[in-house]
Amino acid sequence: MAKSMRIRTDDTVILIGGKDAGKKGRVTRTDPKKRRVYVEGLNMIKRHERPRSQTDLKNPQAGGIVEKEGPIDVSNVMLLDPKDNKPTRIGVRVDKGGKRVRYAKRTGNEIG
Numbered sequence: 001m002a003k004s005m006r007i008r009t010d011d012t013v014i015l016i017g018g019k020d021a022g023k024k025g026r027v028t029r030t031d032p033k034k035r036r037v038y039v040e041g042l043n044m045i046k047r048h049e050r051p052r053s054q055t056d057l058k059n060p061q062a063g064g065i066v067e068k069e070g071p072i073d074v075s076n077v078m079l080l081d082p083k084d085n086k087p088t089r090i091g092v093r094v095d096k097g098g099k100r101v102r103y104a105k106r107t108g109n110e111i112g
Helices: 054-058
Strands: 012-015 024-031 036-039 044-049 064-069 077-080 090-094 100-104
Touching (some): 012 036
Antiparallel strands (some): 012 077, 024 036, 044 064
């Protein structure tokens, strides 16, 4: 079984590797089986797509070259600490109610 990812949808992350290193963005979706994340506006790729339905054929912008976010390995992103907006590692601990919560190892604060 693969280790669970600590990065989740709607987290703000910074890229630490790759062509967009140093840029920040919001995670739009995750793929835990492949350990990939999709970050808004980063790792943009171009795909040639054709219109798929009759309604798409009536819309002139349905097909053509489409730019969208490409997958990024989870090891190349780092969560931004909500308190001071700096990169941090993520830990998991059990709170007083017995619930597992993520926390920023940099400051020790819980991540909502």
